[in-house]
Structure formats: C-alpha cells, structure tokens
Amino acid sequence: MKKWKCMVCGYIHDGDNPPKACPKCGAPAEKFNELSEEQRKLIDHSRITNQFHMELVGLMEQVKEIAELGIEDDLDPPCVKIFEKALQNATEIQQAIKAEIVGHISKGKWG
Ligand SMILES: [Zn+2]
Incomplete structure (x- = not known):
C-alpha cells in the first residue's frame, strides 16, 4: 500500500x-x-520494532511493581538487594527505550 x-x-x-x-x-x-518504497519499508519495520519496545515497557512496569512489593516485604537484606536491582534495571530499560523512540522520531523513521 x-x-x-x-x-x-x-x-x-x-x-x-x-x-x-x-x-x-x-x-x-x-x-x-x-x-518512496525505501521509506515505506523503514516505517513498516519501525512500527514492528516500536511494538516490541512498547511490550517491553509494559513488562518492565510489571517488574517494577513486583520489585516494589519485594522491597516492602523486606525478608532479609540479600532479597531486598535483588528487588532493588530489578527495580533499577527495569527503570533503566524503560528510560533507554523512551530515548531510543525519541531518536527514531527525530530521524523520521516514524510518522
Ligand atoms: Zn498534518
């Protein structure tokens, strides 16, 4: 099309x-x-990639919720440390995805 x-x-x-x-x-x-054909392909490809990014953002949101529950649960310091790490990593991945998407838009890969 x-x-x-x-x-x-x-x-x-x-x-x-x-x-x-x-x-x-x-x-x-x-x-x-x-x-052009080339621009069309790039946009279609970017839409698929964008979908993956959005799913990952949603999963990271779940990771953050569970990690916060684990931190609150506070069984012992090693457990809390793992939950804190999960919370931090999930936040960093979400931030990286947001920055990447802004980069795609500025390069005209997405409408
Ligand atoms: Zn317009």
Whole structure:
C-alpha cells in the first residue's frame, strides 16, 4: 500500500491517495508527499520494532511493581538487594527505550 506524509506535521497516511485533510493538523491533500518504497519499508519495520519496545515497557512496569512489593516485604537484606536491582534495571530499560523512540522520531523513521 502507498504511504503519504503530511509535510506540515509529519503524519503518515496509508492508502492509494492522500486524505482530503490531515486528521492531525488539518492540512489539505496537496501538503502530502508520497513516500518512496525505501521509506515505506523503514516505517513498516519501525512500527514492528516500536511494538516490541512498547511490550517491553509494559513488562518492565510489571517488574517494577513486583520489585516494589519485594522491597516492602523486606525478608532479609540479600532479597531486598535483588528487588532493588530489578527495580533499577527495569527503570533503566524503560528510560533507554523512551530515548531510543525519541531518536527514531527525530530521524523520521516514524510518522
Ligand atoms: Zn498534518
């Protein structure tokens, strides 16, 4: 399927023709440029990768919740240490994913 990019706001439209107006910023059809095959592939690939990142962010959220319960539970120092490590690592992974996604958007990989 063809893809069109709004030159005003960067919105990506999937379809044979550009939309009459951009659903995000209201720009008219003339403001849409058709993307090349290479750009289309990159966007499709990025959407899949983005999905993986989002699933990982959700899993890390669960890790953080469990780790916080473990810290609260406070059986003994070695256990608490493990939970604290899990909490820290999960937070770092989430931050890395957010930074990576911002990087993709600024490089135009995502609409
Ligand atoms: Zn737009």
